[in-house]
Amino acid sequence: MATGRTHRPATRSRGIPEATVARLPLYLRALTALSERSVPTVSSEELATAAGVNSAKLRKDFSYLGSYGTRGVGYDVEYLVYQISRELGLTQDWPVVIVGIGNLGAALANYGGFASRGFRVAALIDADPAMAGKPVAGIPVQHTDELEKIITDNGVSIGVIATPAGAAQQVCDRLVAAGITSILNFAPTVLSVPDGVDVRKVDLSIELQILAFHEQRKAGEEVAAPEEGAGAVSPPPVSPHRAPPGAPGADSGRQGPDGDVPAVMPA
Numbered sequence: 001m002a003t004g005r006t007h008r009p010a011t012r013s014r015g016i017p018e019a020t021v022a023r024l025p026l027y028l029r030a031l032t033a034l035s036e037r038s039v040p041t042v043s044s045e046e047l048a049t050a051a052g053v054n055s056a057k058l059r060k061d062f063s064y065l066g067s068y069g070t071r072g073v074g075y076d077v078e079y080l081v082y083q084i085s086r087e088l089g090l091t092q093d094w095p096v097v098i099v100g101i102g103n104l105g106a107a108l109a110n111y112g113g114f115a116s117r118g119f120r121v122a123a124l125i126d127a128d129p130a131m132a133g134k135p136v137a138g139i140p141v142q143h144t145d146e147l148e149k150i151i152t153d154n155g156v157s158i159g160v161i162a163t164p165a166g167a168a169q170q171v172c173d174r175l176v177a178a179g180i181t182s183i184l185n186f187a188p189t190v191l192s193v194p195d196g197v198d199v200r201k202v203d204l205s206i207e208l209q210i211l212a213f214h215e216q217r218k219a220g221e222e223v224a225a226p227e228e229g230a231g232a233v234s235p236p237p238v239s240p241h242r243a244p245p246g247a248p249g250a251d252s253g254r255q256g257p258d259g260d261v262p263a264v265m266p267a
């Protein structure tokens, strides 16, 4: 049974900090767009803007990859795409299983962005016997009774949980016992996993709550703003774009369009 893991190491193998790893997909997304436009080189400032991070952080991140760019020329786009893809393990195909094929699981199965990034949906699994055999995104749904066999037969190491929260821990335990070592959890619950298993959690409602915080703050500023010429002394303005303390992107000083951290977070 899961023993529970309460913290994650600050650095991964080969000394790349976790925060840098979390930004690599942002760089890759921006670089892929440049590559598709056949842009050969890019400056750290341009790439930082496109990725939504600050350029000093980008240069520091790339130094972990041993990539320093060429003064006056910038970074070679194709080479960086290759380097980051290799670092993220994307130069190989990763079979993925999705468990819980309801609204969300079906939407994920239909999402073309997984396959184009090297994540092949190997199987769809659901506990509802009525769904067994029904195709979703062209893949027949399989019953949870088959879970262990499916994982072994397909050599799957990444599982996606899209079940109701109440079922997620039990599904997680079965996935882990069957050999899954990475889990992307969409269920709104904290999963307990043994050492050696990585869990990432996506929660769009948390992102909305952070936006609600900013909306509330903006509304408060409008109410508090003194009328011109009234002579009132107001406190220095607080940027509405700063994240609340402890939130993703907090204390980063500056955030790009997406913030510095993607809307996926450690469990």
Ligand SMILES: NC(=O)c1ccc[n+]([C@@H]2O[C@H](COP(=O)([O-])OP(=O)(O)OC[C@H]3O[C@@H](n4cnc5c(N)ncnc54)[C@H](O)[C@@H]3O)[C@@H](O)[C@H]2O)c1
Residues within 6 Å of the ligand: 099, 100, 101, 102, 103, 104, 105, 125, 126, 127, 128, 144, 162, 163, 164, 165, 167, 170, 171, 185, 186, 187, 188, 202, 203, 204, 205
């Ligand atoms: N993270 C996010 O941003 C986000 C967004 C939407 C929904 N969610 C969460 O995703 C989950 C799924 O939402 P939904 O709208 O697709 O729900 P849904 O009810 O449409 O689908 C849930 C599916 O899980 C299956 N299921 C239940 N128990 C199972 C088990 N033990 N093993 C395998 N399958 C099982 C059900 O048969 C059903 O098909 C919920 O936990 C929801 O809160 C998260």
